Amino acid sequence: MKKSAATIIREYGPFPGAERVNGVTFDGEHVWFASGDRLNALDPASGEVVRSIEVASHAGTAFDGEFLYQIAEDVIHKIDPKTGRIVSTIPAPGNGGDSGLAWAEGSLWVGQHRGRRIHQIDPETGKILRTIESNRVVTGVTWVDGQLWHGTWEGDDSDVRRIDPETGEVLERLDMPEGTGVSGLESDGGDCFFCGGGGSGKIRAVRRPGVGPGPAKRE
Amino acid sequence: MDSLITAAARALATGDALGALKRVALRDDAPALALRGIAMAQLGDLVRAKALLKSAARAFGPREAMARARCVVAEAEIALVSRDLTWPTKALEAARKVLEAHGDRVNAAHARNVELRRLVLVGRLDEAERALETLDPTPLPPAARAAHELVVAGIAIRRLQTKAARAALDRARQAAREAGMPVLTAEVENAARVLSAPVARLISRWRESPLLLEEVEELLGSGTLVVDACRHVVRDDQLSVSLATRPVLFTLARTLAEAWPADVARGTLIARAFRGKHADESHRARLRVEIGRLRAELRALAEVSATKRGFALSPRRAGETAVLAPLVEGQHGAVLAFLADGEAWSSSALAIALGASPRTVQRALDSLAEEGKVQSFGRGRARRWMSPPLPGFPTILLLPGPLPSD
Numbered sequence: 001m002k003k004s005a006a007t008i009i010r011e012y013g014p015f016p017g018a019e020r021v022n023g024v025t026f027d028g029e030h031v032w033f034a035s036g037d038r039l040n041a042l043d044p045a046s047g048e049v050v051r052s053i054e055v056a057s058h059a060g061t062a063f064d065g066e067f068l069y070q071i072a073e074d075v076i077h078k079i080d081p082k083t084g085r086i087v088s089t090i091p092a093p094g095n096g097g098d099s100g101l102a103w104a105e106g107s108l109w110v111g112q113h114r115g116r117r118i119h120q121i122d123p124e125t126g127k128i129l130r131t132i133e134s135n136r137v138v139t140g141v142t143w144v145d146g147q148l149w150h151g152t153w154e155g156d157d158s159d160v161r162r163i164d165p166e167t168g169e170v171l172e173r174l175d176m177p178e179g180t181g182v183s184g185l186e187s188d189g190g191d192c193f194f195c196g197g198g199g200s201g202k203i204r205a206v207r208r209p210g211v212g213p214g215p216a217k218r219e
Numbered sequence: 220m221d222s223l224i225t226a227a228a229r230a231l232a233t234g235d236a237l238g239a240l241k242r243v244a245l246r247d248d249a250p251a252l253a254l255r256g257i258a259m260a261q262l263g264d265l266v267r268a269k270a271l272l273k274s275a276a277r278a279f280g281p282r283e284a285m286a287r288a289r290c291v292v293a294e295a296e297i298a299l300v301s302r303d304l305t306w307p308t309k310a311l312e313a314a315r316k317v318l319e320a321h322g323d324r325v326n327a328a329h330a331r332n333v334e335l336r337r338l339v340l341v342g343r344l345d346e347a348e349r350a351l352e353t354l355d356p357t358p359l360p361p362a363a364r365a366a367h368e369l370v371v372a373g374i375a376i377r378r379l380q381t382k383a384a385r386a387a388l389d390r391a392r393q394a395a396r397e398a399g400m401p402v403l404t405a406e407v408e409n410a411a412r413v414l415s416a417p418v419a420r421l422i423s424r425w426r427e428s429p430l431l432l433e434e435v436e437e438l439l440g441s442g443t444l445v446v447d448a449c450r451h452v453v454r455d456d457q458l459s460v461s462l463a464t465r466p467v468l469f470t471l472a473r474t475l476a477e478a479w480p481a482d483v484a485r486g487t488l489i490a491r492a493f494r495g496k497h498a499d500e501s502h503r504a505r506l507r508v509e510i511g512r513l514r515a516e517l518r519a520l521a522e523v524s525a526t527k528r529g530f531a532l533s534p535r536r537a538g539e540t541a542v543l544a545p546l547v548e549g550q551h552g553a554v555l556a557f558l559a560d561g562e563a564w565s566s567s568a569l570a571i572a573l574g575a576s577p578r579t580v581q582r583a584l585d586s587l588a589e590e591g592k593v594q595s596f597g598r599g600r601a602r603r604w605m606s607p608p609l610p611g612f613p614t615i616l617l618l619p620g621p622l623p624s625d
Contacts, residue, residue: 022225036229058229059222071222073242096223096242113221114248139220155282156321179322183220198220 006160006174007207009192012047014201015040021196021203023061023071023101023140023184027081031194033184033203034061034070039079042203044194053084060101060140060184062108064123069108071098076108076126090126093119100150100185104143111138111150118150133168136161140185140196144208151182151195158182160193160206174206224250227258236261249278253290257618260293265301269294285321288314292330293618299337300616302603304568308337326619328359332366339373341572347374361397362617368394369410376413381433385414403617419449422477422542430543438543444521444534446476448544449552455537458519467492468513475523475532479540482531547592551583558593563603 013021018035025032030041030050034057041051056072063069067087068079074096078088092098093110100111100118108123118141120130132148139158140151148165152158158181162172176182176195184196193206220228223242230238236258243251256271276290291314298306315330331354338347351374356367368391375384388411395403417429421438430438439445442456451463453472462469470492474483489502492509510530514523521534534540545552557572558564566584570577584604587593595604 020225022220022222036225056226058225059220073223073226092222094221096226097221097246097248099221113224154280155284155286157282 001170002172002209004174004209006176008177008180008204009207010205012042012044012203012205013197015042015049018049019201020199021183021201022057022059022198024186024194024196024203025061025063025068025101025103026186026188026194027063027068028189031186031203032061032063032068032081033196034059035201039068039070041081044188044205053079053081055079055084055086059099060111061186062101062103064103069101069103069123071101071110074098076101076110078123090121090123093121093126093128099137099139099183100141102141102143102186109141109143109148111141113137113139118148132163132165134163135168135170139181139183142185142187142193144187144189149185149187149193151185153181153183153198160185160195172209174209176206180204220250224254227251227254231258231261234261247278249275249280249283249286252278253286253293256290257293260297260616260618265297269297272297284317285323288317288321288330289323289326289619292318292326292333295330296333296616296618299333299340302340302564302568304337304341304571308334324358325360325363328354328356328367329363329617329619332363332370335370336366336373339370339377342377344374344377361394362400362403365391365394365398365403365407366617369407372410376432379432379436379439381414381436384432388414417546419546420544422544423540424479424481425477427544429546435543438541441539442537443539443541444476444532444537446473446540446542448473448542448548453517453520455520455534457536460516460520462516465512465516467509468516471509471513472517472532473542475530476540476542479532482526482529484529486529488529551587551592554580554583554587555592558604563596563605565600565603569604 018040020036021033023034031044032039032041036057039053039055039057040049043050055070055077057070058073059071061070068081070077070079071092074092075089076092077086080087094112094115097112097115098110099113102109107120107129110119110121112119114137116134116137118132118138119128121128136152137154138150139153142149147162149160149162151160156178158176160174160182161170163170181198182195183198186194191208193208195204195206197204227239227242231254239254239258243254252271252275256268256275259271260268272290272294276287279287291310295306295311311330311334315327318327318330335347335350356364368387372384372387372391375387388407391407395407414432418432419430419435420427421430440456444455446453451469452459452461471488474488474491485503485506489506493502510523521532524531532540547555553573554569557569566580567577570580573580584593588595593604595602597603
C-alpha cells in the first residue's frame with residue numbers, strides 16, 4: 001500500500017447559511033455541495049456560490065452527466081439541476097446509515113458509514129447489485145480513471161484511500177492533516193479531489209497523486 | 220456522520236426533539252444513542268437520557284474520544300440539573316481535557332461551566348472564582364455565554380456584591396436574547412429576581428423590616444455593629460467574630476442587639492438563652508458565667524455591661540447596632556436555603572452541599588416535613604425533597620452537540 005500525506009491545494013468556505021458540508025459532486029463546471037436543506041453550486045475558480053436548489057441534503061451527492069443524486073434521511077432523490085425538481089426517489093441501501101454517493105459505470109455507489117462498506121445499486125430501483133467491504137467508516141465515494149476512492153473519518157483520523165473494487169483491499173492512502181476530516185468526496189476527473197469538511201463548513205481541493213503536476217484540464 | 224444522523228442532529232439543533240427521535244428511535248449505534256439521549260434530556264426524561272448517554276459513551280470506538288467526552292459532559296450536566304451531586308467530577312474534568320486537546324473550545328468551555336455551577340451550588344466559592352479566572356467567555360456562543368454569566372452572577376450574589384451581580388445579569392440577559400432561547404431568558408429573569416426580593420430581615424430596637432440584597436451589602440459596609448443570624452457571626456466593618464459553635468452566646472448577643480440601645484432584663488435573657496421559664500438563683504449564676512464568656516469573645520467589638528435590671532450592649536466603634544436575621548427562622552434554615560432553589564434534592568446531595576452528615580440532614584428534613592415546610596416524593600434512594608420555589612441557582616440544560624466527526 002502506498003501511503004502519503006494529502007496535499008491541500010485550495011480551501012473554499014465556510015459559506016454563509018451553510019453550517020455543514022454533507023456531500024460533494026462535480027458537474028464539469030461547478031462543485032455541488034449538500035448543506036442540509038440546500039444543494040449549492042460553487043464555482044471552483046472564483047470560490048463563489050452561484051446557485052442553490054432547496055432540497056433536503058443530509059449526506060452524499062452525485063452527478064450522472066444529466067441529473068444530481070442526493071441522499072436525504074433514508075432515501076436517494078434524483079434531481080434535475082435545470083429545474084431543481086425531484087424527478088424520482090429510491091430507497092437508500094443503508095436505511096439512513098448512508099454517507100457517500102458516487103456515479104460510475106451506470107450505477108450508483110453508496111457508502112454505508114458505520115457499516116464500513118460500499119454498495120453498488122441500480123439507480124432506477126435502488127436494488128443492491130454488489131457490496132464491497134472496507135475496514136473503515138465510509139464518508140464519501142468517487143470513481144476516477146477506473147479507480148475507486150473513498151474517504152474515512154473517525155475521530156481525529158481522516159484519509160482518502162483507493163481500494164480494490166473486487167476485494168476491498170486498500171491500495172493507496174492519503175492522510176489528511178490532523179483536525180481535517182473528509183465528509184464527502186468527488187474527483188474533478190483530473191488531478192484533484194474535492195473533499196467536504198463536515199462541520200467546518202469548508203470544501204478542500206486535494207491533489208490526486210500520480211496524475212502529474214499542474215491544474216486539472218477542463219474539457 | 221450518516222444521512223439520518225445528520226437529519227436528526229439538524230432537527231435537534233432547531234429544538235425539534237421529537238423529530239430527532241423519530242429518525243433514530245430504532246437505532247442502537249453510538250451516534251444514534253447519543254442523539255436519543257440528548258433528545259430525551261430535552262424532553263425532560265433525565266433518567267432515560269442518562270442511561271442512553273452512558274451506553275453511547277461506551278459504544279463509541281477508541282478513535283472517537285471526542286464524541287465520548289461530549290457524552291460525559293452531557294451526562295454531568297443532567298446530573299447537575301437533577302441535583303445528583305454524587306456524580307464523579309473527575310470524569311467531567313477528564314472529558315474537558317480531551318475536548319481542549321482536540322480544539323473543541325465551545326464544548327470544553329461548556330464542561331467548565333458545568334464544573335463551575337456545581338462548585339457554586341455546593342458553596343465552594345473560592346474554588347469557583349479561581350476556575351472562573353481561567354475562562355474567557357468572549358468567544359463562546361451566546362447560550363454558553365449566558366450560562367457563564369449566570370455563574371458569575373451566582374457567585375457575586377453569594378459574595379454580596381450586588382453591583383457585580385447586576386452587571387453579570389445584564390450581560391446574561393443580553394446573551395440570552397442573542398441566543399433567542401426563551402427558556403434561557405426566563406432563567407436569567409428568575410435569577411435576577413433575587414435582587415428585587417427581600418433576602419433577610421433587619422431587627423433593631425425590637426422593630427423589624429425586610430432587606431434587599433443591596434441593603435444587606437450596605438448594612439455590612441456601613442460600620443454598624445451587626446449580629447448576623449444568617450451566618451452566626453458578630454461583625455462591624457473591620458472585624459468579625461464567629462459564634463457558630465457557641466449557640467448560647469450567640470442567642471445572648473442577638474437578644475442584646477435586638478434591644479439596643481436599651482438594656483435587657485435578666486429574666487428575658489435567661490428565657491431566650493436557656494429556655495427556662497423562671498429565673499432562679501442557679502440560672503442567674505449561669506447567666507453571669509455566659510455573659511463573662513460573651514464579654515471575652517466580643518472584647519474587640521463591643522462592651523457588655525451590667526445594668527440595674529440586666530445587661531446592655533455598647534459597640535466600641537460603631538454608632539449603631541442591628542440584627543440581620545434570615546427570612547425563615549429555625550434550626551433548619553440552611554437546609555431550607557438550599558431547597559429554596561426550587562429543585563428536587565436527594566438527602567445525600569444535601570449532605571454533600573451542607574457538609575453535614577446524612578443523618579443530621581435526614582433529621583432536619585423530617586422535622587421540616589412535619590412543619591409542612593418541605594415535601595418529598597419517591598422512595599428509597601430515589602427519594603427527593605423540595606420546597607416551594609424561590610429564586611436561586613441556574614437550572615438550564617444546554618447540552619453539548621454529541622456528534623463525532625465534526
